[in-house]
Amino acid sequence: MKGTGKPEGMGGDDLAAIVSRARAGDPEAWGEIYRQFAGPLFRFCRRVLPTREDAEDAAMDVFVKLRAKLGQYDPQRPFSAWLYKVAANHCWDLLRRRKIRQDLETEEAESLPLEHPDPGQLDQIISEQTSGGVRQALGRLSDRARMALVLRYYADMSYDEIAEALGLRRAFVGVVLLRARHELRQALVQGAENPASPSIGTAGVRGGR
Amino acid sequence: MSQATPVNPSAHVDEVNGLLYIEGQLEPAAAREVVLHLEQCSACRRLLDTLKRESLLLRAALTEQDEPLPARLLAPRSSQRAAWAWLIALGLAALGLYTFWNLYVDPWLERLDQSGFNGQFIFTWLVFNGALWKGWNTMLQFIILASLGVLGAVLLFLFRRSLRRFSSHSLFLPLLLLAALAWPAPAHATEFVKRHGSYEVPYGQTVQGDLYVLTPSMHLTGTVEGDLFCFCNSLDVDGHVTGDVFAFSHAVRITGKVDGSLRTFNGELTIEGEVGRNVLSFVGEFQSTSRSHINGSLMAFVGEMEADGPIGHDLTAFVGSATVNAPIGGDAWFRQAVQDDEWHFGARGEETPIQVTSRADIKGSFRYRGPLKPDISPQAHLASAPEIDIREWVPAYRRPMSYWYNAMIWGSAFLVGLFLIALAPGFVEEAAHQVARIALPLGLGLVMMVMMPVVAAIACVTVVGLGLGIPLLFLWVFLIFFAQVFPAVWIGESILGTSGGGWAMAGRLALGLFLIRVGALVPYVGPWIRFIAGMLGFGALALVVYHRYQPPAVHASAAPAHAAAGD
Numbered sequence: 001m002k003g004t005g006k007p008e009g010m011g012g013d014d015l016a017a018i019v020s021r022a023r024a025g026d027p028e029a030w031g032e033i034y035r036q037f038a039g040p041l042f043r044f045c046r047r048v049l050p051t052r053e054d055a056e057d058a059a060m061d062v063f064v065k066l067r068a069k070l071g072q073y074d075p076q077r078p079f080s081a082w083l084y085k086v087a088a089n090h091c092w093d094l095l096r097r098r099k100i101r102q103d104l105e106t107e108e109a110e111s112l113p114l115e116h117p118d119p120g121q122l123d124q125i126i127s128e129q130t131s132g133g134v135r136q137a138l139g140r141l142s143d144r145a146r147m148a149l150v151l152r153y154y155a156d157m158s159y160d161e162i163a164e165a166l167g168l169r170r171a172f173v174g175v176v177l178l179r180a181r182h183e184l185r186q187a188l189v190q191g192a193e194n195p196a197s198p199s200i201g202t203a204g205v206r207g208g209r
Numbered sequence: 210m211s212q213a214t215p216v217n218p219s220a221h222v223d224e225v226n227g228l229l230y231i232e233g234q235l236e237p238a239a240a241r242e243v244v245l246h247l248e249q250c251s252a253c254r255r256l257l258d259t260l261k262r263e264s265l266l267l268r269a270a271l272t273e274q275d276e277p278l279p280a281r282l283l284a285p286r287s288s289q290r291a292a293w294a295w296l297i298a299l300g301l302a303a304l305g306l307y308t309f310w311n312l313y314v315d316p317w318l319e320r321l322d323q324s325g326f327n328g329q330f331i332f333t334w335l336v337f338n339g340a341l342w343k344g345w346n347t348m349l350q351f352i353i354l355a356s357l358g359v360l361g362a363v364l365l366f367l368f369r370r371s372l373r374r375f376s377s378h379s380l381f382l383p384l385l386l387l388a389a390l391a392w393p394a395p396a397h398a399t400e401f402v403k404r405h406g407s408y409e410v411p412y413g414q415t416v417q418g419d420l421y422v423l424t425p426s427m428h429l430t431g432t433v434e435g436d437l438f439c440f441c442n443s444l445d446v447d448g449h450v451t452g453d454v455f456a457f458s459h460a461v462r463i464t465g466k467v468d469g470s471l472r473t474f475n476g477e478l479t480i481e482g483e484v485g486r487n488v489l490s491f492v493g494e495f496q497s498t499s500r501s502h503i504n505g506s507l508m509a510f511v512g513e514m515e516a517d518g519p520i521g522h523d524l525t526a527f528v529g530s531a532t533v534n535a536p537i538g539g540d541a542w543f544r545q546a547v548q549d550d551e552w553h554f555g556a557r558g559e560e561t562p563i564q565v566t567s568r569a570d571i572k573g574s575f576r577y578r579g580p581l582k583p584d585i586s587p588q589a590h591l592a593s594a595p596e597i598d599i600r601e602w603v604p605a606y607r608r609p610m611s612y613w614y615n616a617m618i619w620g621s622a623f624l625v626g627l628f629l630i631a632l633a634p635g636f637v638e639e640a641a642h643q644v645a646r647i648a649l650p651l652g653l654g655l656v657m658m659v660m661m662p663v664v665a666a667i668a669c670v671t672v673v674g675l676g677l678g679i680p681l682l683f684l685w686v687f688l689i690f691f692a693q694v695f696p697a698v699w700i701g702e703s704i705l706g707t708s709g710g711g712w713a714m715a716g717r718l719a720l721g722l723f724l725i726r727v728g729a730l731v732p733y734v735g736p737w738i739r740f741i742a743g744m745l746g747f748g749a750l751a752l753v754v755y756h757r758y759q760p761p762a763v764h765a766s767a768a769p770a771h772a773a774a775g776d
Contacts, residue, residue, distance in 0.1 A: 119259055122256075134266060153268045174234060
């Protein structure tokens with residue numbers, strides 16, 4: 001079943017009207033927003049955080065934050081962008097507080113040289129992968145790498161928004177994304193050699209905690 | 210717009226610029242140079258194609274709806290306002306319980322303590338004092354530890370997110386230790402007697418250790434070197450019991466000597482001999498003759514009382530009528546039943562004032578609360594002026610305290626209901642549906658209400674069943690109070706509908722309980738509303754338990770019949 005990080009079954013105009021009603025304090029409208037975004041938001045948290053339980057908790061917490069901050073939302077911007085920004089900040093704070101895999105997250109990561117890939121080898125890695133395999137490999141990435149990929153390819157965030165969410169200079173976003181892809185390729189190769197490895201976004205629980 | 214890595218059209222496109230290019234993040238000039246280079250370089254075209262395919266793969270993998278939405282995310286989270294409502298409701302419930310404790314339980318505990326009923330727990334004080342069953346204290350300890358365990362589990366659940374890093378072993382081991390500590394100690398050596406005719410311990414014969422007797426009538430003229438537990442129609446103690454006597458009998462007569470305490474649940478209690486310590490009695494008629502002597506305190510819940518024999522310490526009595534004709538070493542504290550006219554549709558009962566005769570000599574204070582001024586003889590010796598508090602019967606809705614009382618019941622029932630909903634929402638839902646059948650649960654509830662204490666008593670009497678009988682008795686008391694939770698949920702559902710999750714059900718429970726409590730304040734009808742709610746709850750509970758635990762084969766054949774009965 002394919003989906004997107006977009007709300008489920010709602011046009012932009014409808015959404016704008018509903019959001020403005022919710023901002024005015026209409027609980028029904030809030031319920032509608034909740035129903036539309038619960039799935040996408042949960043999946044966002046599920047891709048970013050280590051366990052399903054973490055993701056459930058985070059999704060609940062993000063909804064509470066969203067409702068509390070609804071007055072601060074600028075209706076000129078897309079609602080989903082604002083929603084994912086709040087979610088990204090929440091999850092990123094959560095991950096940083098836990099200081100998971102700090103060793104992999106040195107501030108100098110961006111300046112390390114990137115090995116140029118052999119297109120043929122890269123092509124082979126990509127051709128052999130399934131969606132499930134990629135999700136499994138994501139679980140083995142550093143938090144920043146995984147976060148960057150999810151923000152870009154799930155939440156469709158702009159480079160500016162990613163820079164703001166991850167506290168990076170905007171110029172480094174491309175490098176961080178590319179580094180994340182390198183980490184992912186490596187994880188995919190390792191995953192193929194050792195298929196029992198834990199993952200994120202599937203039933204597994206990440207080790208190393 | 211992007212990072213300024215110069216792109217040379219003759220040089221290969223590096224991977225960063227390739228990514229920026231396919232993502233539309235390159236400056237227009239740099240992008241043009243990439244386009245020019247790609248026209249000539251198949252290797253770079255291939256790299257960029259691969260990067261694009263990688264993007265597609267990533268997007269597909271990340272956005273795929275691979276798992277269902279968790280149940281707790283399916284319904285919108287209750288609003289902040291609702292959270293406040295819950296906090297206020299819980300706060301009120303806690304306040305109600307606190308008030309109940311302060312107004313009712315605590316003064317009585319103090320009173321009991323002063324009266325010589327030492328111990329730590331109210332039930333121990335009131336009934337058993339460790340005497341009915343040697344494992345009693347251990348069981349109480351176990352109940353307390355189990356409660357602590359439940360509380361701990363609830364706290365762990367609430368704080369699970371902060372505690373997630375602890376391993377389960379670190380919790381399991383202390384719990385195991387607690388369980389081991391709470392495991393009941395082996396029972397003492399005792400003698401059990403079960404007779405169809407009368408049983409007698411003749412003069413000169415001594416029973417070593419505790420004696421449990423189940424017989425129509427018992428006559429003791431010998432000696433029991435321990436405690437005596439008697440479940441019989443009539444008990445006569447002419448001889449000597451060195452421990453306590455516990456009697457569950459119709460008629461009890463003490464003409465001999467009991468060194469310990471006497472605790473009775475019976476119709477008539479006559480004391481002509483001596484009781485070394487205290488007497489606690491739930492009895493229809495109580496009489497102590499002038500030859501009798503109670504060295505400790507007397508506490509009685511009694512219809513008619515005539516106290517002619519001296520009492521060493523305090524006399525505390527809930528009475529219908531009483532005559533005090535004896536010296537009392539401590540305080541005399543009377544509370545006379547205010548005829549609860551609600552049950553009698555306004556017909557006032559015959560009330561007799563409490564008589565304190567010229568032979569009375571009360572060394573402590575004399576306090577009375579009730580509907581009629583006590584008749585105190587001018588010749589009676591009272592150490593101080595009597596404190597008399599006359600309470601006329603007024604309908605519940607005009608008594609301010611009854612509002613508190615109902616708020617307290619509402620609060621505690623709500624807490625219990627909330628716990629049940631959290632623990633087994635399906636069970637509560639099912640019970641609420643059973644309530645809707647009205648006639649069946651009502652009838653069954655009535656039967657259950659009568660049968661449960663009987664079964665519990667039988668279990669107790671068979672001695673081996675004490676471990677079953679006593680918890681059953683407590684369950685019964687608990688249910689009398691809290692069975693209203695199920696009809697409350699049903700009432701709430703009838704008004705608010707059945708949609709939503711656990712919190713919605715809790716909301717319906719709160720509303721239903723509120724309506725039951727308001728109904729309970731209505732004159733004349735109130736007691737019936739309470740009674741019917743209790744019966745419906747009892748019956749519904751029994752039905753759910755029956756449906757859940759009956760053998761599958763019976764279930765299959767019984768189902769259509771039940772469905773028909775339900776319609």
